[in-house]
Amino acid sequence: MTEQNEVVFQLTNELEKELFDRHGPLMTGEHLSKALGYQSLEAFRIAVRRKTVPIPTFPIEKRKGKFALTKDVAFWLAKLRIKSCENNSGLLRT
Template sequence: MVDIEVPLEVLLTQQLMLRYGPIIGNEDLCQALGYSSREAFRQALARRDIPIPVFDIEKRRGKYALIGDVAKWLVEQRSRSFNTTTVESKSVISTPNTTIKEVP
């Protein structure tokens, strides 16, 4: 048996594709992007503060996004959380070779 390491983005895209198909919209999109409500999502749209490209579909209500864009953004958010950690009001930023501590 050969172990092949699959990148997280590819694995997540496949899982989301099985669940939603190539696009995601409305409530599912709000939830995937971490908005607490449709109203919060609507306000972010009005401010043009949505972290991924969203689009309309003719004769359909709501906004939609490609599953690949959602998966990529989720993986980026996860990577950011591993690179920046807050410990007792001190910011600690880790990179493979260095750790930088910033005291406020």
């Protein structure tokens, strides 16, 4: 495993644990939209309609809204963080 992959893996695990403790295995609604950086729930809904949400979302029968796996949110956030650090000042060390 490369150093970058190891850092992404470690950060993903930390984020996933934090998010899982707060939200469980699935995220939806305002929690999901805020975690993905949308300014409002309506902005998230528009992104869902346009199919521009950066992670897989899915419906659940007899439930309103879209859902995402907490682990997908954590992985996406970790990749963004690492990419940002590489672009600005080298690889992030945890």
